[in-house]
Amino acid sequence: MTSLVTADGLTRVFDDRVAVRDVSLTVNAGEIVCLLGPNGAGKTTTMRMLAGLILPTSGRISINQIEVTEVTAGRARSSVGLLTEAPGLWERLSVRNNLLTYARLHGVADADRSVDQALRHVDLLDRAGDVAGKLSKGLKQRTALARALLHQPPVLLLDEPTSGLDPASARHVRDLIVDLRSEGRAILVSTHNLGEAQQLADRIGVLKTQLLAFDTPRALRQARAGARVVIDLEGSNIPIEKPIDSLSDIPGIVAAIVGDGKRIVRVTPTERSLEDVYLDLVGDER
């Protein structure tokens, strides 16, 4: 699989504050990686470094095979579509004029055609003439997503793409992200929404200044918090819960209980939720 985003040992220090420490991750073509973490965990700083907006204090970044340095950052940015947390549209201009400006900034050959394509992608072609300031939050976010797609970037960095959207708009944006994955793009999504991460992600990174875990959602649930088996017994309201490393542990546990002369009603292997895993990793900060 081709890795389009490679971060190796990224550290970023602002004055004397370490925002991100020693983060290494990859995002492959046709893959969605979700970056989870509490506020101030360094998600936006990581996104900005990967987008070529700011340089790491130490560490190495490669975007679409371009090693990002002060000299190559502009070229690397051409390979990236960044969706910022706030849509950041020019509210007095129409949707079309917003996008045309960005298409020209990216040096897209046929700006009008690429704007039409991007708007069609997010199902907004019929709203091209609308003034951006009059759009709903969901439509603004879709416009911003169209802006990120104008120059056909192989890498998409999406910072809180569904933040503040109503459920229908959020679902529409999530469906779009899944469509974009099927086009072979490498997509990194920063989110607070664990359900969204579980739904979208091929792999999840949990970030709190440093990367605490980076794996598939299933592997995270199994490896980090450990799977369990819940066994209901006849004549008892209190089930037995036992930690297991894998499903193959269950017959032994069942045999031991039966050997004690107890009658088993139901055996339920369970995984802990992503939320449990996440809170275990970052700590419950209530």
Next chain:
Amino acid sequence: MTFAWHRVIALARKDALELIRNPGAIFPAVMMVFGALFPAFLVIVVVPRMVGKTFEESGEFADEAARAADLIPELAGLAGNALVQTFIFHQFAVLLMLVPIVAAMALATHAVIGEKQARALEPLLATPISTVELLAAKTLTPFLFALALTWGVVMLYLAGAAVFGEPGVWRAVAGMRLFLMFGLLAPLVELASLQVSVIVSSRSNDPRSAQQITGLLILPLTAVFVAQLMGLLVIGPSALILTSLAFVLVNGILLWVGVQVFQRESILTRWTR
């Protein structure tokens, strides 16, 4: 990365579109047009009617006009009322310099702070645009607009001189001095005003507070105008050329400061908060 004009023009074009749709940004500049044009015609047209005498008859300004003829070549060969009127039009032309200063200031603060308020700087910086290109784009539209407005006001001033002045006065006003003032010095003063506005805007989140600070730029000009009226100062062509050279230096220094302020990382980590 090399400097790309297509990116500068793309962003400047966007700024122009926004400007057209934002009358609030243009309002201070338009008000200044009236404020700068009005006083000369008040003196030339209204004062003689109020006192019932021409300048020649009342002797007002006549001595100053005669003395200024040594320093302002356009006054040579004129006499009587035409001399005094031409002298007054030349003295009050300094007020027109307020137009490029105020217009540049009003438009530039909106161009920079508008991006901050729209939270558009981060997506903008995620494009291949360099910070120098961004700085150039942010000054290009206000510069061209303010310059066009200034030259338009100068044309109106000359038209007014033709309508309300003695025959031939407007020709004596439209001489080398006016050319040096608005063809050479005004664009340089305007550029300085723009650069100061952009620098101040980088530290402010409200266009009005930024304009209040950059508004201090009009104080030296007001002082020059008052000194002229009091007969303490006559600005001739050589003074205009020397002042223009000084502004070339000032602009060089401001450009250096602007490039220091317009650092991508500062914009992202400090301006967007």
